[in-house]
Amino acid sequence: MASSINGRKPSEIFQGQALLYRHIYAFIDSMCLKWIVELDIPNIIHNHGKPITVSELVSILKVPQTKAGNVQRIMRYMAHNGFFERVRIQEEQEENEAYALTAASELLVKGSELCLAPMVECVLDPTLSGSYHQLKKWIYEEDLTLFGVSLGSHFWEFLNENPEYNKSFNDAMASDSQMINLALRDCNSGFEGVESIVDVGGGIGTTAKIICDTFPNLKCIVFDRPKVVENLSGTNNLSYVGGDMFQSVPKADAVLLKWILHNWTDNDCRRILEKCKEAVSSDGEKGKVIIIEMVINENQDEHEITGTKLLMDVNMACLNGKERSEEEWKKLFIEAGFRDYKISPLTGFLSLIEVYP
Numbered sequence: 570m571a572s573s574i575n576g577r578k579p580s581e582i583f584q585g586q587a588l589l590y591r592h593i594y595a596f597i598d599s600m601c602l603k604w605i606v607e608l609d610i611p612n613i614i615h616n617h618g619k620p621i622t623v624s625e626l627v628s629i630l631k632v633p634q635t636k637a638g639n640v641q642r643i644m645r646y647m648a649h650n651g652f653f654e655r656v657r658i659q660e661e662q663e664e665n666e667a668y669a670l671t672a673a674s675e676l677l678v679k680g681s682e683l684c685l686a687p688m689v690e691c692v693l694d695p696t697l698s699g700s701y702h703q704l705k706k707w708i709y710e711e712d713l714t715l716f717g718v719s720l721g722s723h724f725w726e727f728l729n730e731n732p733e734y735n736k737s738f739n740d741a742m743a744s745d746s747q748m749i750n751l752a753l754r755d756c757n758s759g760f761e762g763v764e765s766i767v768d769v770g771g772g773i774g775t776t777a778k779i780i781c782d783t784f785p786n787l788k789c790i791v792f793d794r795p796k797v798v799e800n801l802s803g804t805n806n807l808s809y810v811g812g813d814m815f816q817s818v819p820k821a822d823a824v825l826l827k828w829i830l831h832n833w834t835d836n837d838c839r840r841i842l843e844k845c846k847e848a849v850s851s852d853g854e855k856g857k858v859i860i861i862e863m864v865i866n867e868n869q870d871e872h873e874i875t876g877t878k879l880l881m882d883v884n885m886a887c888l889n890g891k892e893r894s895e896e897e898w899k900k901l902f903i904e905a906g907f908r909d910y911k912i913s914p915l916t917g918f919l920s921l922i923e924v925y926p
């Protein structure tokens with residue numbers, strides 16, 4: 570009879586070992602991504618205008634020849650993970666291997682219309698990523714967020730006190746908001762008939778500017794912490810207001826909350842939603858809160874999308890926030906006094922939720 574340990578076959582145990590090793594070293598995935606961005610490799614390939622060989626890349630990067638093999642190995646690994654496409658190219662008499670951009674690495678080309686490089690730089694800065702070494706300490710601290718444990722203050726206070734990191738965070742959020750541009754081309758139903766909107770926690774106004782460009786008759790207010798908006802100036806249909814969404818929200822037909830509620834506990838979300846309800850118009854369909862967030866749907870989403878949503882949920886747990894299922898969203902809306910809601914798909918993992926007072 571084949572040997573077994575704890576009732577498990579050796580093949581099953583070896584699979585478990587492989588899974589463990591995959592996760593022990595998973596941080597290297599993030600660090601290789603950071604390396605690609607730090608070395609500007611997506612821009613180098615983009616400017617090259619065709620797939621690039623490792624020797625061309627090494628010469629542009631001016632790294633020592635002794636490290637050429639290491640560049641090749643990181644490129645090969647990141648190609649395996651979907652960040653580059655490995656293609657064969659014919660050069661003079663020789664056939665060589667070269668690397669082309671994929672949909673994911675095109676999103677890292679700095680200066681292009683859609684670029685998530687600032688998100689990579691902000692999240693993988695040791696300030697944020699290093700905090701995750703404190704998960705054990707955090708779980709025993711009754712109310713503190715992970716950043717409360719690692720940085721000594723709430724995340725938003727930390728940003729107030731660290732202008733450089735505050736800028737990096739705002740740029741990261743703005744880079745993500747650019748993706749809304751793409752989504753709004755195919756989905757404008759939520760904004761039809763709305764004449765004014767306040768983007769609560771709207772950061773430096775990237776989403777609001779996109780909305781103003783897409784719907785030129787719409788007046789937009791960007792509302793955020795005073796430190797975020799203090800030096801920003803608006804246009805004729807976009808203005809900036811500083812304040813605290815827990816105190817009051819400027820009045821408008823509709824309120825937009827993009828990536829806000831997942832940062833907060835259910836209690837805090839109820840308080841924010843109540844302030845939003847007070848702010849929006851009571852005039853028919855115009856008055857609504859438009860939420861752009863994830864909706865966890867483990868039964869219907871693809872395994873990979875669920876994995877991303879659950880990963881973000883762990884990330885949010887560290888801020889005492891959470892990613893929510895439809896049931897959890899519905900409960901929040903009812904408790905905050907709203908009568909109905911509608912969920913529509915927006916991007917790969919974000920939904921647009923319209924909530925009616």
Ligand SMILES: C[S@@+](CC[C@H](N)C(=O)[O-])C[C@H]1O[C@@H](n2cnc3c(N)ncnc32)[C@H](O)[C@@H]1O
Nearest residue numbers: 742743746770771772793794812813814827828
């Ligand atoms: C995760 S970011 C989202 C930014 C933007 N909506 C986006 O998606 O790019 C959360 C935003 O909420 C803002 N914020 C945090 N606390 C706030 C408060 N009490 N009142 C107003 N805004 C706040 C932060 O400054 C930050 O810009």
